[in-house]
Structures are given as C-alpha cells and as structure tokens.
Amino acid sequence: HVVFCKLDNFLSVLSIRPNRSQFFQYDSFAVSCTADSSGWTVKRNTSVHVDQECHRSGGVPGESLCVIEMAYPSDTGVYWCENERGRSSNAVSISVTYAGVILESPPHPLTDGDNVTLSCFYKTETRRTATSDFTANFYKNGVLLGSGAAGRMILTAVSRSDEGLYRCEHPDGEESEESWLTVRGTPLTFVAHLFCLNGVRCPLLVTCCDVRLTV
Template sequence: MEGTSVLRLLALISLLSRSTNQVRLTVSPSRSQFFEYESVTLICEDENRSDGWTVRRNTSRGNGTECVWWGISAGSTCKISYLFEHDTGLYWCESMSGSSSSSSSIQLSVSGGSVILQSPVLPVMEGDDVTLSCRAKNPTHNLPAAFYKDGSFIGDGPSGHMTLLHVSSSDEGLYKCNISRHGESPSRRISVKGKHPTTFSLHRRLVCHLLVVCPYFISTLLMLSLFRQRTKANDPLVSEEMTSSFRAGQGLDDVYENVISDVTTEHHF
C-alpha cells in the first residue's frame, strides 16, 4: 500500500507537470498562406527549450515525412527556402525520443496565384480581435480588398485589412478575399477556441491538489509505521490498526482518482 501510494502521487505530479509543458509549432513569418518561391521557418518550442523534436508533415508528396526529406533541419527548427504548391499540407512537431508526444497540427497553403489571405496560423481565442489582410503578389503594397465568409460578402477593406472584433464561435468559417484586377485568394478556415487555463492557474491547481492529497498520504505512512511497531510487539490491536490503515489508504486512492479525473478533464478541454 505504501509503495503504491508513493507511485500514484508521483504519477499525479508528473501528469500535472506535463499539462503545462506542451510543445508547440510556430511559423515564421506568422501566417498560413504563402506565395510560391517564398520561404518559411518552422520551429518546435517547449518550456525546456530542448532540441528533441522534429517537424513532420502530410502533403500530396507523402505522409509523416521528416524535415530532412523536404527542408533544412537544424535541431528543432526546419526551414523551407523555396515553397511550391505541393508543400501545401499539415505540419506538426513530434518527439524524436520515440514517445507519442506531439504538437497540434497547422495547415499551410502555398498558392500559385496572385492573391493570398494573411490570417492567424493557430485557432484564435474567444473574445480576441482578429485581423485579416489581403495581399497581392505584385505590387506588394496594400490594395483595397473585399472579404468573404463562407462565400458571403462581409465587407471591404480600403487598405486591404479587416478586423473581426471580439470573436466567438459564430465567427468560425471559411474566409477569403478578392483584390480587383488581381484575383481571389484561396479559402482559409478560422477556428475559435475557448480560453485555456494559464500556466499560473495550472500551477495553482497543482498546489491545491497536493494540499488535499498530502494529509492522507502522510496519515497513511504514520499508520503503517504504527502498524509495523505493534506487529513486532504482538499487540492485540493489530487487526484494528490494519483496518484503519487500509481505510486511510483507500481514502487516498479515492482522492487520487478524483483528482486525476479532474485534471484530465481540464487538460483536454
């Protein structure tokens, strides 16, 4: 019982720690649509600033292939010097240690046309303002543009920009833009997510959970110690103490299961 309780407490701490140390894929320049022959740098980042990650992708040229087959790899960074339309696809970070750890995937689109829509790479948070930019390949300065959502006109941007204020789930959809005499951009889906708990909030929950678990853990150890002492002395109260120790250990197990369920639910929110 003692060894099992220790292992479960350590597993709880490990789970909570992993929930605040996620790897993420960042894109530079930070946009999801590119013209052919432009360059892009993909970077896997985690809180430990480790190099134990590789960028993989699914495209028309292959699924799950590593950066070394289609880009220039340097640690956890991958650069594509010249983009082509066949580079359109899903990109993500994956652990090089053989574990199942990975980041969320990002959709990158490469257009052979003359207009692209610049929008956030990652899903946006509910309540945030989101700026969309319509960009022509030539000339490169900003031109007036019309913006569309799910095929319906939503407004003009005299300088090629449009801002969606305080986005919500109703703003999710496929967006595109059009510049007169230049053409139309490929469509880009914008997803809206609810606010995630901050790192501070998760750390605070870790402390609260430990404050709940530790008293049961300590009391179990004390009772087990008392049980062993009385066993050596052949005390007739051994049976009663053994029952109390078992109940305390069971209480710890129940608290552990409730905490794990709570944390797992929050982590996958």
C-alpha cells in the same frame, strides 16, 4: 462545469514565422516545435513528402526547426510536431501559390475578445512584389462579409460566432484559398498537484483552454 485542459509539461506547440498559413512562391517561412522536453521534430505531409521529418536545428533544447528558404507549391501540405513516442501537436495546413491572391490570417486559435486583422495580398507573374494596395472583398463561409481598403479588414472582440472559413477577393475577381479561423474561450492557468514518488506532491502547470457548461 466540464473543463477541458492540456498539460503543458507533455505537449509541444507548433508555430509559424511569419504567423500565417498562406504564402507566395519564393516566400520564406519557418515552422518550429517548442516543448518542455526534447525529442520533438517538425513533420509534414505534402505532394512530395509523406510523413517526413524536416530539418532539425541544433543547440536549442526542446526546439525543432524546419526552415523553407524559398517556398514552392510543392511545399503545400500539413505540418505538425511529433516526438519520439509518436505523440503529435496541433497540425497546420500551409499553402503556397505561384501567383494570384493570398489571405493573411492567424493560423492558430484566437481567444474570446481578441482583435484580428485579415489582410489580402496580390501578386502577378510579371509583378514579383506582393501588394495590398486595393479594396478587397472578404468572405466568411462563402458569404460576403464586407470590403476593406488597403486590402485589410479588422475583426474586433471576436467570439465563437466568428469561427469559419475566410477568403479574400481582388477587384479583378481572383480569390485566395480559404483559411479556417478558430476562436476559443479565455485560457485559465492553475497549478494542480500529482502524487509522485514516495507520496510527495509535485506541482504541474495546467492550462485550461476550454470550459463548457453541461446539463
């Protein structure tokens, strides 16, 4: 077996609140970096911000925060965490639409066996409050997956075969953008030892996020 791991001590994790990647104009969201060491900050590439640092929060060791209190389509782009040495975390594509349809789906990888709910929301120029009170069609890789009442569809016990591009459709034919759904193997955590100064072994927490069988 070949085990692909990440060293938790040296990486940052980017998170989004609310936990989705599609938003309507005037929604608010926050993107943050959390790591075991300081020096990480949120950066983004949008139509108006290229490789630019977002607002850094104070008073929270190892955490950087970018708060968008009123989102606009110009906030659409790629967001990631980067430290002072130029190392980067995972990147997430965030889209902001003026009106129409958005898909609410997890922006981060799922684990084999997880259940996930896909939600479809609709808003018009005259109706400022988003609603999911309709039967929505859901598509995976351009193929109709099925319909869900109240704008929702539940995927149970997901596996690698569920990976793909998802979008949803309002009964009037208007569709959301596509979002990629990632599914990984079950994480394994163990303690490895590295030899540090003077030959002393130092414990290091390692999370294995993927195990692949090789011939």
